[in-house]
Amino acid sequence: MKTEMAEVQPVLILAIETSCDETSVAVVKDGCEVLSNIISSQIETHRAFGGVVPEVASRKHVEVMTLVIEQALAEAGVHPQQLTAVAVTQGPGLVGALLVGVVAAKSLALAWNKPLIGTHHIAGHIYANRLVAELKYPNMTLVVSGGHTELVSMEQEGVFRIIGRTRDDAVGEAYDKVARSLGFPYPGGPHVDRLAREAAEAVALPRVWLEPGSYDFSFSGLKSAVLNVVNQSKMKGLEPNVAGIARGFQESVVEVLVEKAIRAVRSTGSRQLLLCGGVAANGGLRAALISRCEAEKIELIIPPPVYCTDNAAMIGAAAYVKWQHSGGTPLDMVADPGFSLEEWSVPVASIE
Incomplete structure (x- = not known):
């Protein structure tokens, strides 16, 4: 039978x-x-x-x-x-x-x-990354949402270990605060991203790396540096270089995020790097990660904006x-x- x-x-x-x-x-x-x-x-x-x-x-x-x-x-x-x-x-x-x-x-x-x-x-x-691709373990996720900036390791399905997190402002919060100081309405992140990619030059701003080998993040000082540049321009009676400040801010944020994410992948033997959260829709961050992961031969997964x-x-x-x-x-x-x-x-x- x-x-x-x-x-x-x-x-x-x-x-x-x-x-x-x-x-x-x-x-x-x-x-x-x-x-x-x-x-x-x-x-x-x-x-x-x-x-x-x-x-x-x-x-x-x-x-x-x-x-x-x-x-x-x-x-x-x-x-x-x-x-x-x-x-x-x-x-x-x-x-x-x-x-x-x-x-x-x-x-x-x-x-x-x-x-x-x-x-x-x-x-x-x-x-959200599983909605667009098969996940392989172990993997590393760069979380960049409104209230969270974290590096999360998953050695197996559904088991999370946070190896780095922000010590003050999350990156999404920093974008909104910087956008407000530059005169953009809420939500300000997309305005900063657009202007940063259109700017001809960048105003020099600091990179916050913290202690050697740290996977933590800090954006409060960078936010203060942006406010200082804006206030100094106004005190001199000049209009702030809004586009240049936006580009300088974004380049600082993106460089630190990308560098720490790549280092985390290498140190943990991760098979994939995942990106997620609202700031994952940021064009500058997506482009930088794609370029760096191609150069490093790291498999990168980024959900479409609707799932970010x-x-x-x-x-x-x-x-x-x-x-x-x-x-x-x-x-x-x-x-x-x-x-x-x-x-x-x-x-x-x-x-x-």
Whole structure:
């Protein structure tokens, strides 16, 4: 008699992301195929304030959550009972914004009788790379998001070790503060990037390397150096060389990020370098990493811009890894604005 193989059912995860000012819901199949990824941005709302206002962000999440969930399911062509689990960003992020997503996810998990998967926001950014390429281990990730600048080593799937992090401003925060000092509206990073690549010359600015061999970062001093250049020009009655300052700032940031990332890859024997986070959409950084990795013969993965900024597809990708190794999360899970990436890691596989 022939034994028919049982058909393997796909893992369909509905994921919710509300860590800051984007309300996003996605349906992701087997951790790598995006069936839908709906994003409702609040940029226009917060631009009037020059930055994200946490209370306003939370209220906006509440207003659009139901509609975004419905759109994600409709676009994916998936009925709730076909889902394997419901995933949500547990942290880090703005506590009020996180709470909206967590409450929504818990409600859906209960109503649909589906497991809940609490997911780490930065793990999501890292696994956004799996939406575009197969990951090889060990690998190294350069995380450059609004509130995080880190070098994260993964020796095996879902196991994270931070080997370097910022000691003050994250690179995204530094871009926004420098942009404000140069007269650009929020969000300022794209304006600085554009002007930097158009500038004919760069105003000389310092590189902050810290101690020899350190993988940590510091951008507060560089931000202060930019302010000094702007203020000195104004005190002399001159208009600041905005384009030259933007280029000098970007070149300083990019040189340090690229050099430390390449050194981290070499020192850990990583097979790939991954780039992730909102600043991964920066054209200057992408171009510099591509050029350097080609010269060093290092495999580089960079997600498209839609997966660099906050989105739920990346949460679905990371949740799949957690589901495969650890299963779901208890329903008494709480939103955690200080959630540790290393603690979220899946259990380390025993070595025979």
